[in-house]
Amino acid sequence: MAEADFQVWVSAHQSHFEIQLRQLLPRSDTVPQRLHAAMRYSVLDGGKRVRPLLAFAAGELAQANEARLNIVAAAVELIHAYSLVHDDMPCMDDDVLRRGKPTCHVEYDEATALLVGDALQSLAFQLLAEHTLNDNPVQQLQMIRLLAVATGSRGMAGGQAIDLDSVGKNLSVPELELMHIHKTGALIRAAVMLGARCSSALTEESLKHLDHFGKCVGLAFQVVDDVLDNEADTATLGKTAGKDAQRDKPTYVTLLGVQAAKKMASELHAEALDTLANFGQPAHRLHQLADFILTRKF
Numbered sequence: 235m236a237e238a239d240f241q242v243w244v245s246a247h248q249s250h251f252e253i254q255l256r257q258l259l260p261r262s263d264t265v266p267q268r269l270h271a272a273m274r275y276s277v278l279d280g281g282k283r284v285r286p287l288l289a290f291a292a293g294e295l296a297q298a299n300e301a302r303l304n305i306v307a308a309a310v311e312l313i314h315a316y317s318l319v320h321d322d323m324p325c326m327d328d329d330v331l332r333r334g335k336p337t338c339h340v341e342y343d344e345a346t347a348l349l350v351g352d353a354l355q356s357l358a359f360q361l362l363a364e365h366t367l368n369d370n371p372v373q374q375l376q377m378i379r380l381l382a383v384a385t386g387s388r389g390m391a392g393g394q395a396i397d398l399d400s401v402g403k404n405l406s407v408p409e410l411e412l413m414h415i416h417k418t419g420a421l422i423r424a425a426v427m428l429g430a431r432c433s434s435a436l437t438e439e440s441l442k443h444l445d446h447f448g449k450c451v452g453l454a455f456q457v458v459d460d461v462l463d464n465e466a467d468t469a470t471l472g473k474t475a476g477k478d479a480q481r482d483k484p485t486y487v488t489l490l491g492v493q494a495a496k497k498m499a500s501e502l503h504a505e506a507l508d509t510l511a512n513f514g515q516p517a518h519r520l521h522q523l524a525d526f527i528l529t530r531k532f
């Protein structure tokens with residue numbers, strides 16, 4: 235019953251969010267048409283939308299306004315889509331399949347893929363700057379800063395730099411954790427915090443709990459991703475499976491083995507749920523999303 239209710243909530247938010255994204259992205263019949271078409275190709279009709287769902291769930295906990303949540307969720311998803319487009323390019327992971335379809339540089343070309351990433355990132359910050367996200371403008375500036383830090387060299391881009399540098403190397407578990415907290419974790423953590431900060435209802439202490447929850451599920455997401463890269467097939471994932479081993483990249487699976495990696499994901503999940511206990515029932519969607527992050531098969 236609870237599972238069915240969660241599926242209804244997920245589907246309703248995913249379809250509603252898809253409509254929002256369609257409206258927020260530039261139309262493909264406006265100049266420059268090819269770039270706009272490639273941006274829409276890279277963002278629409280695909281992906282689990284985990285980060286937007288986390289923003290919506292954290293926002294519901296904070297009783298935030300839905301219109302504001304749509305904007306922060308879109309900004310985070312645009313940053314995520316940009317990172318996937320750039321990550322797939324020949325100068326980085328060099329992949330041909332993403333979300334079950336040809337990657338952006340394959341469908342279009344490399345220069346277009348580069349520009350798609352650039353333009354999606356700019357659009358994310360444009361949205362945060364042109365919509366009201368919090369009654370207090372100082373708080374809103376803090377939110378824009380939060381996403382900027384999570385995206386830049388002290389967040390996702392920095393994690394990607396460490397990742398590219400790690401190919402063929404033996405990292406320690408703490409080094410791997412540092413890389414993934416930045417590369418994957420920072421944006422997931424930002425999604426939770428941006429959703430919560432769309433209202434001023436939560437105390438600083440509650441925000442700290444949520445931030446810790448975001449940190450735990452962000453890292454758990456990556457540990458599970460490493461396990462799936464090792465265990466799942468390309469058709470299920472919608473992206474090339476076994477890529478990490480192929481590129482000789484250190485992962486939780488190569489460092490710890492599959493069983494220990496799964497145990498680590500479970501421990502992070504348990505820590506995330508412990509943190510949510512501070513909120514009780516109003517945090518049930520975040521609880522369900524943490525369960526999904528642990529048990530996902532794609």
Ligand code: GRG
Pocket residue numbers: 280281282283284314316317318320321333390391394417418456459532
């Ligand atoms: C290029 C600056 C820059 C950063 C790229 C996030 C990232 C950094 C690269 C993506 C490579 C990758 C497979 C990372 C592992 C975790 C991850 C982010 C998986 C993809 O996210 P999902 O599973 O994808 O949420 P969907 O398609 O469902 O949105």
